[in-house]
Amino acid sequence: MPQKDRQEEMAAAPVIEVEGLVKRYGAVQALAGISFSVAEGEIFGFLGHNGAGKTTTIRVLTGRTKPTSGSAKVAGHDVVSDMPRIKPLINLVFEDQNLYERLTGYDNLILFADLYRQPHSRAEELLSLVGLSDAAKRRVKTYSSGMKQRLLVARALINRPRVLFLDEPTRGLDPASAREIRNIIRDMSREGTTVFLTTHSMEEADELCDRVAFLAKGRIVALDTPRELKLRYGQRTATVLLRDRREVQICLDDATDARRLAEWMEAGEVLTIHSNEGTLEDVFIALAGQPL
Amino acid sequence: MxxxxxxxxxxxxxxxxxxxDARVLVALIVPLGIGVFYNLTFEDETTPEATVVYAAAEQTRLPEVIRSFVGDTVRITFEQLPDESEVRQRVADEDADLGLIVPAGFDAAVAAGQSPELIVLQPPSASFASSFVAAAVEPAVRALSGQQPPAIITMEQVAETPDEATVIDSVGLRVWAVMAATVMMISMIAMLAVPIVLTEEVEKKTLDALILIVSYPEVIAAKALLGVVYVAVMVPVLLLITRIQPSDSAIFVATVVLLSVTLLGFGLLMGGMFKNANQLNTWGGVFLLPVIAPAFIVGLGLPDTIDRIASIFPTGGATKLLLDSATDQRLFSDSLTSFVVMAVWGFAAYALLVWQLSRRQA
Incomplete structure (x- = not known):
């Protein structure tokens, strides 16, 4: 779907709406009045340092802690007063691999199939989806970290959630496992599931997310599409490699540099040009002062 | 909802x-093992027994008549030996409680009023049962001769005064031990096995996954149900293995249910207090000891103060009720109080549990 159309659709149908959300744990303020909305089917990235408030936001939105003030709605229901109606519509891939390790992978899913009133065939379907059919009858404690993570994802999909929260879903995984998880997330989004993703991986956020929010000290310091953020906060420069093997940095907003580039082009001196569009990490450093 | x-x-x-989980298995199997061990080790027969050996040249009705005079007071076993010397040897060796040398034609001679000689042999240290049977010989012989006894004498062994008597004297060591093991089993299921299961959910963060779709009260109710089912399976297994059948099943079942529910309240409370299951497994003993101890104290004739303290624990009251239900006797007069004690502890446990849950939800 073209990004413009997608953004228009998102604006029309927010499935998560957060307004002035504050959460304090005693004297510690975890969230300092954040506001944002996430549209139906969007992959929304929530980025920030440890302790920035990412997990607290998920805890509030999934009903596991109550906000100190402000409001939050998921699928149109208030997270404080209407959580029982939200619960069947959401699910979460936890940061920790919180599985029943003495049970088999299949039994782990069956428990949640029963809790969400899903047929047991759904467990088999999901084990197949995440490539664990062969290991279904093995106890989870014999699984590798990547297999456990895939089982966590399967568990989170058991109720066909309208909103799927993922808290660092690829942390500690090898590149191949991480890619598998990302593919599943992308597929879920294509099928209309709204994805709320927290991650430390800027590449992952850039690759997956329709929009990202940068969180620092309980506040959202930037929120936009990855491309807009990179354009807004990245450097408008390019690196030109000339025939004599010289690398020259040129500024795209500078008229002198523009003339120099045109001359090199005319003279056939240019071998390659690489734009120095900023990465999300550059943006984050620019906003939060230090890398993730 | x-x-x-x-x-x-x-x-x-x-x-x-x-x-x-090995920790849960231990909590289930240890009390079962203790109950079975006591069951195999101790006898609970309180009726005195006597073995009477005799030598008789001819058939005699004397043993049969002696048995009728002794009645149920002494459980008597007669053993006929080939000759007098063997009878004397068995009694001298204290392998028998009494020996009888019955001459030939004894029954006919007695009936004819000929006063035949009957030798009664007692071992060097005669027991109550030996003396009791010996005392029954003369009236038995009179009966054989056709004399009507001038009176029917009923002998009873008077029980010790209540201050000195213990429940073990009344119900026997085996029954007492199995009832105490029952209380221990319920305590270990409710205050060790179930809290371990709950604490492990918190420790491994699987509780977070459950809470996404269920409420805390539903998790707590599921764990309580687990405890109730473990009790409902393990207590009958213990009774079956030890072949003990309570005389008053209603009191027995009511006590087991009320004690289980009460202790599960405390167990679930404990489950929310510890950070991990190993910590609970280690320190749980500190909580379990005062809970289990009253079961092995009440009714044992310890000083009144200790007995009263033990009785204010739910396990103390429950042990009294279980012992009462195990036999036909009424050993304790405060059944209602024992039920009330358990109910009050149960109310306190669940009030604290609700408070703990409300804090967790907040």
Whole structure:
């Protein structure tokens, strides 16, 4: 779907709406009045340092802690007063691999199939989806970290959630496992599931997310599409490699540099040009002062 | 709103999962083992027994008549030996409680009023049973001669005064031990096995996954159900293995249910206090000791103060009720108080549990 159309659709149908959300744990303020909305089917990235408030936001939105003030709605229901109606519509891939390790992978899913009133065939379907059919009858404690993570994802999909929260879903995984998880997330989004993703991986956020929010000290310091953020906060420069093997940095907003580039082009001196569009990490450093 | 299907789903998972946890298995098997051990080690027969050996040249009705005079007071076993010397040897060796040398034609001679000689042999240290049977010989011989006894004498062994008597004297060591092991079993299930299951959910953060779709009260109810089912399976197994059948099943069942529910309240409370299951497994003993101890104290004739303190614990009251229900005798006069004691502790446990849950939800 073209990004413009997608953004228009998102604006029309927010499935998560957060307004002035504050959460304090005693004297510690975890969230300092954040506001944002996430549209139906969007992959929304929530980025920030440890302790920035990412997990607290998920805890509030999934009903596991109550906000100190402000409001939050998921699928149109208030997270404080209407959580029982939200619960069947959401699910979460936890940061920790919180599985029943003495049970088999299949039994782990069956428990949640029963809790969400899903047929047991759904467990088999999901084990197949995440490539664990062969290991279904093995106890989870014999699984590798990547297999456990895939089982966590399967568990989170058991109720066909309208909103799927993922808290660092690829942390500690090898590149191949991480890619598998990302593919599943992308597929879920294509099928209309709204994805709320927290991650430390800027590449992952850039690759997956329709929009990202940068969180620092309980506040959202930037929120936009990855491309807009990179354009807004990245450097408008390019690196030109000339025939004599010289690398020259040129500024795209500078008229002198523009003339120099045109001359090199005319003279056939240019071998390659690489734009120095900023990465999300550059943006984050620019906003939060230090890398993730 | 509590949903039964959610409670049952968690219960089914726990029932399968917890039995694979060595700590839970220990909590189930140790009291069972103790009950079975006591059962095999101790006899609970309180009726005195006597073995009477005799030598008789001809058939005699004397043993049969002696048995009728002794009645149920002494459980008597007669053993006929080939000759007098063997009878004397067995009695001298104290292998028999009494010996009789019955001459030939004894029954006919007695009936004819000929006063034949009957030799009664007592061992060097005669027991109550030996003396009792010996005393029954003369009236038995009179009966053989056709004399009507001038009076029917009933002998009873007077029980010790209440201050000195213990429940073990009344119900026997085996029954007492099995009832105490029953209380111990319920305590270990409620205050060790179930809290371990709950604490492990917190420790491994699987509780977070459950809470996404169930409520805290549903999780707590599922764990309580697990405890109740463990008790409902393990207590009958203990009774079956030890072949003890309570005389008053209603009191027995009511006591087991009330004690289980009460202790489960405290167990679930404990489950929310510890950070991990190993910590609970280590320190749980500190809580379990004062809970289990009263079961092995009440009714044992210890000083009044100790007995009263033991009785204010739910396990103390429950032990009294279980002992009462195990026999036909009424050993304790405060059954109602014992039920009230358990109910009050139970109310306190669940009030604290609700408070703990409300804090957790906040």
């Amino acid at each position: 509590v949903a039964l299907y959610k409670i049952l789903a968690i219960f089914r998972k726990d029932f399968r999962d917890a039995l694979r």
